[in-house]
Amino acid sequence: MRSSRVLIALVAALVAVTGATLTAAGAQSAKPKAGDVGITSSELRLAVIADVDTPVQPGLFQASVDAMRAWAKVVNQGGGIAGRKVVIDFIDSKLNPSETRNAIITACADDFAMVGGEALFLSNVEDMVSCPDATGKAIGIPDLPGLALDPAQQCSPVSYVIIGRGPYCATANDHPQTYVAPQGDARYYLKKYKDLHGIWTLPADLKSTRNALIPQYQAAVDLGIEKDGQGFYDVFSRDPQSAMTPVVQAIKQSNSTFAYSGSNKMVDLRKEATLQGVTSVEVWGCTQACYSQQFVDQGGSDVEGTQSVITTLPFYTEYKLNPTLKKLVAAVGGIDKVDSNAVASWLSALLFEDAVTKATANGGTLNRQSLFDALAQEHAFDADGIMGPADVANRMPPGCIVMTQVKNGKLVRTYPAKAGTFDCNKKNLVEIKLDLN
Secondary structure (H helix, E strand, O other): OHHHHOOHHHOOOOOOOOOOOOOOOOOOOOOOOOOOOOEOOOEEEEEEEEOOOOOOOOOOOHHHHHHHHHHHHHHHHOOOEOOEEEEEEEEEOOOOHHHHHHHHHHHHHHOOEEEOOEOOOOOOOHHHHOOOOOOOOOOOOOEEOOEOOOHHHHOOOOEOOOOOOOOHHHHOOOOOEEEEEEOHHHHHHHHHOOOOEEEEEEEOOOHHHHHHHHHHHHHHHHHOOEEEEEEEEEEOOOOOHHHHHHHHHHHHHHOOOEEEEOOOOHHHHHHHHHHOOOOOOOEEEEOHHHOOHHHHHHHHHHHOOOEEEEOEOOHHHHHHHOHHHHHHHHHHOOHHHOOHHHHHHHHHHHHHHHHHHHHOHHHOOOOHHHHHHHHOOOOOEOHHHOEOOEOOOOOOOOOOEEEEEEEOOEEEEEEOOOOOOOEOOHHHEEEEEEOOO
């Protein structure tokens, strides 16, 4: 079943945001009381629901689980959160809708919140929305995923997603729907290069991932990057390199100067382009999916020059410059254990931590409702500078970017040039209407 072959190449999705400190929600002077499900006077239990033991790729999101455990280790060394030790309950969703739903039911009964999860088939949100608190009131279980691809989860009233869909959730039943599309990298390319025209590849394993990228691609076209051939081409994660032949032929026939990928199938695209002698392309552009050491290792010299837009610091080269990120990398066991999905889970944990700090300020009681109230005020998260400020409460995608490129076999920052900085121009996000339902 093609949908169960889920974009292994895409799980680098797109990453993003928060604003917190690793010790700000530390121990309180007074002994805390149990306030809700998953909280005792000494422990705070959090569920991490992630696809790990999968038939497609064993250990798929293990790095995210390891990152959440590393985060818990760091905060517990600093005194815990709200005076309590954090306990991570990992529940394997196994890339299976039934296992995912069972995991949510278990988390509802045992855990205070779901944090840092990466479950690709979380399409049924009924159990988490109707989850009762300790009083029996069905207020839901807070869900702060590291990665959320399905619109049902992204638009769930109990979910706070780092990379949101903006106004889409409110217009999902309209025709057309309203999207906020990131266009920062397209703006960068058009300033640096002239007369760009070419193709975009869409990760088509799931409709949700395909549709998530179409607004971004259309925004680039609207800015002035012209389509060659059919413009947007569907690709699938399990297809062989030869499946890229028609795409590369379209590039050759039009002498395209631009080729963009929404997944690390860019490796196959670049290798096929090399095989067919393509020389016209000036911009090989990619989402954060290509900001990966694995991408560089797999692609070798064929992926030289590939450019990626990311919404966090370039963590491979700048993690030592950010104290919070440095602590997390140390706790997980080194930068070679880190990928974009692991960073996404860390950021969701920081979002949780910051919301707890706000919920318990001035002696406030920590429960699911107070956490929801705090999350609804999270309008400018930057995860201690790991990324630029983002409006998580209003489900907006991050608008601050960094451009990177593969140079001499290494992933390096290219724009803005200064380490630790972002381009946060308001024009990096644009509202666009499309009918994709």
